[in-house]
Amino acid sequence: MLDKNGIAKRIAKEFKNGMYVNLGIGIPTLAANYIPEGVDVVLQSENGLLGMGPFPFEGEEDADLINAGKQTITTLPGSSIFDSAMSFGMIRAGKVDLTVLGAMEVSENGDIANWKIPGKMVKGMGGAMDLVASAKNIIVAMQQVNKAGQSKLLKTCSLPLTGVHCVKRVVTELGFYQIENGAFRLLERAPGISIDEIKKATEGKLIIEGEIPEMEI
Amino acid sequence: MNKVIANADVAIQDIQDGMTLMLGGFGLCGIPENSITALVKNGVKNLTCISNNAGVDDFGIGLMLHKKQVKKMIASYVGENAEFERQLLSGELEVELIPQGTLATRCMAAGYGMPAIFTPAGVGTEVAEGKETRNFNGKDYLMEMAFDADFAIVKAWKGDTMGNLIYKSTARNFNPLMAMAGKITIAEVEELVPAGELDPDQIHTPGIYVHRIFQGSNYEKRIEQRTLRTT
Numbered sequence A: 001m002l003d004k005n006g007i008a009k010r011i012a013k014e015f016k017n018g019m020y021v022n023l024g025i026g027i028p029t030l031a032a033n034y035i036p037e038g039v040d041v042v043l044q045s046e047n048g049l050l051g052m053g054p055f056p057f058e059g060e061e062d063a064d065l066i067n068a069g070k071q072t073i074t075t076l077p078g079s080s081i082f083d084s085a086m087s088f089g090m091i092r093a094g095k096v097d098l099t100v101l102g103a104m105e106v107s108e109n110g111d112i113a114n115w116k117i118p119g120k121m122v123k124g125m126g127g128a129m130d131l132v133a134s135a136k137n138i139i140v141a142m143q144q145v146n147k148a149g150q151s152k153l154l155k156t157c158s159l160p161l162t163g164v165h166c167v168k169r170v171v172t173e174l175g176f177y178q179i180e181n182g183a184f185r186l187l188e189r190a191p192g193i194s195i196d197e198i199k200k201a202t203e204g205k206l207i208i209e210g211e212i213p214e215m216e217i
Numbered sequence B: 001m002n003k004v005i006a007n008a009d010v011a012i013q014d015i016q017d018g019m020t021l022m023l024g025g026f027g028l029c030g031i032p033e034n035s036i037t038a039l040v041k042n043g044v045k046n047l048t049c050i051s052n053n054a055g056v057d058d059f060g061i062g063l064m065l066h067k068k069q070v071k072k073m074i075a076s077y078v079g080e081n082a083e084f085e086r087q088l089l090s091g092e093l094e095v096e097l098i099p100q101g102t103l104a105t106r107c108m109a110a111g112y113g114m115p116a117i118f119t120p121a122g123v124g125t126e127v128a129e130g131k132e133t134r135n136f137n138g139k140d141y142l143m144e145m146a147f148d149a150d151f152a153i154v155k156a157w158k159g160d161t162m163g164n165l166i167y168k169s170t171a172r173n174f175n176p177l178m179a180m181a182g183k184i185t186i187a188e189v190e191e192l193v194p195a196g197e198l199d200p201d202q203i204h205t206p207g208i209y210v211h212r213i214f215q216g217s218n219y220e221k222r223i224e225q226r227t228l229r230t231t
Helices: A004-012 A027-034 A084-092 A128-134 A195-200 B033-042 B061-066 B082-090 B100-112 B175-181
Strands: A020-023 A042-045 A049-052 A075-081 A098-102 A105-107 A138-141 A169-171 A175-180 A183-189 B020-023 B047-050 B070-075 B094-097 B116-119 B133-136 B139-145 B149-160 B182-193 B212-215
Touching (some): A004 A027, A004 A138, A004 A169, A020 A027, A027 A138, A084 A128, A183 A195, B020 B175, B033 B061, B033 B149, B033 B182, B061 B070, B100 B116, B100 B139, B100 B175, B149 B175, B175 B182
Parallel strands (some): A020 A098, A098 A138, B020 B047, B047 B070, B070 B094, B149 B182, B182 B212
Antiparallel strands (some): A049 A075
16 A cells, blocks of 8 residues: 555656646645656646745745745746746646646546535635646546545545546555546556455446556556 | 835725725735734724635734634635634635636736636536636636726835836735736835836836835745755
8 A cells, every 4th residue: 555655656657758747735746756767847836936946955945935835945947937827827728737636536537526525624726626627637646545444536526526527547545547438447556455455445437457567666 | 106105004094894905925925914914903894805815823814814804705725724714614704715726817807907707717616606607619618707806905025116016936926916906006015116226127017007005114924834855
């Protein structure tokens, strides 16, 4: 079973040379630590920065330079800064090649819920609705099973939706899936995870064809 | 043309109960600290506030929430504020959560003189309820209206006496968009200089959008998530 860093490592393998990538808060942000050797990507932070660099060293932090998670960060050679309308303009116009974000639920037709639990948690959608409505290439990083043992890869989302028919791929602690024709197609198993464990943890329609390889991370 | 006024207290003195305000900033980054302090001191209430976030418990718009000056909050993300959540769940505070890009673009539309924009954000979700949907080239879009705000209050790094503004780093965020969108726009700056000292090529907000400008003081610039690396 993968931990958060394991999920982030698998996601980072999807980064290809020349991509502009938006990483959401949480596990997706960790993927920045595992960008493969020789792969050159530019990270977009939707509060208005292209070319997000690493966290600053102590004493170099700048209150005016943060990422979308409100963390202090740095710029890199070639960074650019812009306002929030342009930031979402480049997202809406499809200029950002890959979006990685977290989710509470994903359904077999690619719907995603990640912004609200009625009566309990109301934090807001931030930029997630804009991202999922426009990105061509969305990978969700999430836990497949909640603390109560229930699957979060569902037939239909039970929580208020963030977007519809938009998620293309999902990486969880158990596996790597592609969403196609209303089903989760299993592409890879997490190290040491059996097909049976994956079947038990998937409520939505699951397609398993042929030998399913174990992830290399 | 000189738009300089003395301070925040003067800048906000004609903001009336029940008005709609835009407040720039992302989290606590680039918020108009001096004007918020003045609004809290002044005690104006029943405000509708448009801002990406609602501050934290003891800073930013959170200070106005504690004094129950805000009737309605229009924001995209409000996760860092316990008092906000309490007022929301108890029904004291009206809240409209909207996608961040929609928020930014509704400001932009107001400043560009466009009544509405079309965006795919929120299609198929509860954000779409009651809104006109149009299909362009096979994809659905929501019609979202330009904001109509009585005042916009923004924070810039440098400004000149004619109201031209330059922002610093990611403290830019919503500030230039809101600056364009207010019926009256107030700008507080860290450094106010005479007209002519800023390079016209470097101006982010042209002074035509700014009605009042003042030199702020005692900026705290609080950091929400001080995150460091060691190696």
